[in-house]
Amino acid sequence: MKFKLFGNLAYDLRRNKALMAMVLPVVAYLLVFAYAPMVGAVIAFKSYNFTSGIFGSPWVGFNNFRFFFISGKAWQVTKNTVLYNVAFIATQNVLEITVAIFLSEISHRYFKKITQGAMFLPNFISWVVVGAIAYNLFSYDFGFINNVLTSLNAPKIDVYTTAKYWPHIFVFLSAWKHVGYGSIVYLAAITGISSEIYESAALDGANEWQKIRYITLPGIQSTFFVLLILAIGNIFRGNFDMFYQLVGNNGLLYNATDVIDTYVFRSLLTTYEFGMSSAIGLYQSVLCFVTLIITNAIIHRVSPENALY
Amino acid sequence: MNRNKNGVYLSRDRKAFNALAYTFIVLITIICLLPFWLVVIGSFTAESEIFSRGYSMWPHEFSLEAYQMAFRHPDEVFRAYGITVSITVLGTFLSLLMTTMCGYALQREDFRSRGFLTMFVFFTMLFNGGLVPWYLLITNYLHLKDTYWVMILTPLVNVYYIILMKNFMRTVPKALIEAAKIDGAGEFYIFFRIVLPLVKPALASIGMFVALGYWNEWRTGMLFLQEKSLFPLQYYLYRLLNSVEFLKNSTVVMSAEISSLSFPSESLKLAMTVIATGPIICLYPFLQKYFVKGITIGAVKG
Numbered sequence: 245m246k247f248k249l250f251g252n253l254a255y256d257l258r259r260n261k262a263l264m265a266m267v268l269p270v271v272a273y274l275l276v277f278a279y280a281p282m283v284g285a286v287i288a289f290k291s292y293n294f295t296s297g298i299f300g301s302p303w304v305g306f307n308n309f310r311f312f313f314i315s316g317k318a319w320q321v322t323k324n325t326v327l328y329n330v331a332f333i334a335t336q337n338v339l340e341i342t343v344a345i346f347l348s349e350i351s352h353r354y355f356k357k358i359t360q361g362a363m364f365l366p367n368f369i370s371w372v373v374v375g376a377i378a379y380n381l382f383s384y385d386f387g388f389i390n391n392v393l394t395s396l397n398a399p400k401i402d403v404y405t406t407a408k409y410w411p412h413i414f415v416f417l418s419a420w421k422h423v424g425y426g427s428i429v430y431l432a433a434i435t436g437i438s439s440e441i442y443e444s445a446a447l448d449g450a451n452e453w454q455k456i457r458y459i460t461l462p463g464i465q466s467t468f469f470v471l472l473i474l475a476i477g478n479i480f481r482g483n484f485d486m487f488y489q490l491v492g493n494n495g496l497l498y499n500a501t502d503v504i505d506t507y508v509f510r511s512l513l514t515t516y517e518f519g520m521s522s523a524i525g526l527y528q529s530v531l532c533f534v535t536l537i538i539t540n541a542i543i544h545r546v547s548p549e550n551a552l553y
Numbered sequence: 554m555n556r557n558k559n560g561v562y563l564s565r566d567r568k569a570f571n572a573l574a575y576t577f578i579v580l581i582t583i584i585c586l587l588p589f590w591l592v593v594i595g596s597f598t599a600e601s602e603i604f605s606r607g608y609s610m611w612p613h614e615f616s617l618e619a620y621q622m623a624f625r626h627p628d629e630v631f632r633a634y635g636i637t638v639s640i641t642v643l644g645t646f647l648s649l650l651m652t653t654m655c656g657y658a659l660q661r662e663d664f665r666s667r668g669f670l671t672m673f674v675f676f677t678m679l680f681n682g683g684l685v686p687w688y689l690l691i692t693n694y695l696h697l698k699d700t701y702w703v704m705i706l707t708p709l710v711n712v713y714y715i716i717l718m719k720n721f722m723r724t725v726p727k728a729l730i731e732a733a734k735i736d737g738a739g740e741f742y743i744f745f746r747i748v749l750p751l752v753k754p755a756l757a758s759i760g761m762f763v764a765l766g767y768w769n770e771w772r773t774g775m776l777f778l779q780e781k782s783l784f785p786l787q788y789y790l791y792r793l794l795n796s797v798e799f800l801k802n803s804t805v806v807m808s809a810e811i812s813s814l815s816f817p818s819e820s821l822k823l824a825m826t827v828i829a830t831g832p833i834i835c836l837y838p839f840l841q842k843y844f845v846k847g848i849t850i851g852a853v854k855g
Contacts, residue, residue: 252665262740263664266654270674273651273710276695277687278677284686298689343581346574355578361841362582365589368837368844369830370769372791376826377588379794380595380608386819388591391607420585425848432849452570477679485772492795508684513776518685525683533680 288526292518308523317507318527325482325503331411332418332483333475337468339423344430345460349452363424374417375489382413407500410491414501418486426471433467434460469550473543477536480528484509504528589834596620596823603819619824629781629789629803630828636701637786641767644705648763649756651710656718657744662727671719678712688776699780707773708766714759717850721755722748758847761840768833790829794822 256264288308290301312318343363350356366374381388382403390400403409437459445455482503491501493510504524511521544551595608599616606613623630655674659667681687697703725748733743749756774788784792792799800818 249666249669252669256664256666260661260664260740263658263661264666266658266740266744267670269651270655270710270715271670274674274677274712277690277706277710278681281682281686281690282680283682284690285682287686287689288683294693297693298686339581343578346578349570349574350578355575357841359578359582360845361838363585364841364844365834365837366585368765368834370771370787372769372771372787372794373826373830375791376794376822377592380591380823381588383608386603386607388608388610391609394607420588423581424585428845428848451564451566453566489791505684512685512688518689522683522685525685529681529683536679 285522285526285529287519288523290519292522304519308519309527311520312524312527318524320499321502321504321507321524322480322531324501325505326479328411328414328482328503329475329479331415332422333472335415336419336422336426337471339419340426340430341461341464341468343423343427344434344464345456347427347431348434348460360424360428363427365424366421367425371485371489374421374486375492378413378417378490404494405496407497410497410500413490414486417490418483421486429471430464430467433464437463466547466550469543469547473536473539473550476539477532479535480504480531482506592823592826596820596827598820600818600820616820619820620828622821623824623828630786630825632782633784633786633789633829636704636783637768640701640704640770640785641764644709644767645760645764647705648709648711648714649760652714652718652759652763653749653752653756654744656715657722657748659715660719660722674712674715691777698777699783700777701783703777704767704770704773704783704785707777708763708770711763711766714763717759718752718755721752721850725751754846755850758843758850761843762847786829790825793825 284298287298287301289303289305290298291304291307292298292301296302347356347360379387382390382401384390384400384402384404387403389403393400401409403413441459442455445459450458482505484503484505487501487503487506488509491497491506493514494501505528508521508524508528511517511524540551591608591610594610594612595603596619597615597617598608598612599614600618602612602614602616658664659671659674661667691703691707692698697706729747729751730743733747738746769787770785771787771791774783774785775791778784778788793803800821
């Protein structure tokens with residue numbers, strides 16, 4: 245196996261110099277920016293200091309990990325990350341599939357184009373801008389929502405100091421930003437279903453709901469599974485941009501809003517705990533890797549044609 | 554029973570279904586657009602009104618004061634714009650070049666190392682070393698902190714796009730490449746002159762997503778930039794929105810030569826958001842079809 249690998253590389257270096265040159269930039273880039281940090285991840289087992297660098301710093305075994313787990317933070321941020329992702333996957337898939345089914349049944353071309361465009365617009369802007377939008381909506385003094393509440397004689401809500409609102413806000417804003425994208429994916433899958441199936445179902449007297457239940461939903465099943473595996477493979481990865489832009493360094497909300505990624509980022513940039521934050525990063529990478537392998541193996545067994553690799 | 558415009562009879566459940574479909578889609582569309590509306594309206598609202606009445610759907614008093622202030626000394630914003638445009642153009646060009654070349658070579662059947670190299674590339678999607686070693690590599694070993702190139706380099710390669718490109722390249726007829734080879738064309742000639750023109754749709758769509766990624770990038774700035782003159786647009790906006798100190802020290806506000814308490818900070822923030830986002834949103838209707846196509850390419854599993 246190994247022998248063959250070197251044989252192949254040697255062959256291509258001799259006979260396919262141009263093709264080798266074509267992959268070289270990406271291979272070199274990944275060696276530096278992806279594989280070197282994997283080696284550098286050894287600082288998770290070290291007490292890092294600047295003067296000795298990554299390889300000169302003393303080994304501390306699993307101390308960095310132990311510290312993270314004893315502090316209770318490990319459980320909290322992992323739980324937040326997973327629960328948020330589960331909520332996002334569930335709400336967004338339901339919304340995306342509903343939007344896609346409805347759009348596929350609408351025949352006005354311009355209506356379809358304009359509404360689809362509007363729904364994709366939130367995907368187009370950065371989370372920085374979403375942060376500004378959220379402030380505009382939720383600010384205690386001037387926010388639109390509080391404005392509406394006041395005019396209804398309801399008490400104002402103080403979103404930026406109250407943790408309990410945030411799960412709802414994140415689920416809403418995440419759906420707001422992503423449903424347009426996902427519905428295009430599902431719409432493409434629905435368009436791929438042969439129209440003959442629908443026609444013969446109509447001849448047999450199937451109504452709209454039956455067509456959806458027995459033709460459309462089974463037809464988009466494999467798309468759903470592919471998206472699901474990808475989402476589950478990333479279930480331990482928080483959407484850093486969203487959590488950081490909406491909450492930032494607002495310590496009052498950490499209990500409800502801190503995910504692994506924001507925690508690592510903060511301990512890197514504000515407390516400079518390189519050893520511990522890289523331990524958390526490594527813990528996250530290993531969790532993601534293992535989950536993806538297991539999910540893919542299960543899918544391989546249940547329905548091999550939907551497996552990722 | 555009613556007829557639709559094609560003269561086909563609509564059954565009752567079809568009519569109910571249509572009503573539901575249109576209502577639902579219109580509702581979602583409004584929810585998607587409303588926040589944009591509120592930001593634009595907020596930026597045109599007089600500061601005094603924001604303080605007394607808050608943000609609303611429609612201001613009692615229109616005001617251009619925030620924009621007047623923003624454009625009095627717009628050099629910082631324009632510089633941030635310039636940097637973002639230049640990293641977007643250069644970054645997208647380099648990224649597309651590397652992505653397509655790699656994707657092309659990896660699907661050539663006479664390229665014997667393709668299996669191993671595909672695994673080599675794909676593995677980085679499954680596993681990574683984490684943020685900290687990557688950060689230390691860039692700052693302490695490559696010394697890219699506070700450089701222009703760090704913004705080009707960090708988002709440069711996206712393995713997902715390489716895989717997409719590789720799959721799309723399969724649509725290029727192999728006979729075409731064989732024929733060109735027999736005629737004595739070199740590999741690079743074949744790639745640039747024959748293959749690239751045939752994969753233009755994928756180039757456009759993937760290019761759009763790469764460009765959007767560069768345009769919206771702010772994390773790189775936050776991690777690696779302290780030098781204000783290098784700030785890309787989104788990071789500049791982030792700093793304006795989130796740090797009152799940064800806002801006060803920006804040329805936009807300093808130029809006003811007024812006491813730091815009385816500048817229209819609320820509407821100014823929204824006006825800056827509109828200035829930073831507006832032009833690109835105006836381009837959006839023309840780009841929409843490429844994005845839709847790009848997502849659809851990705852949706853077809855290869």
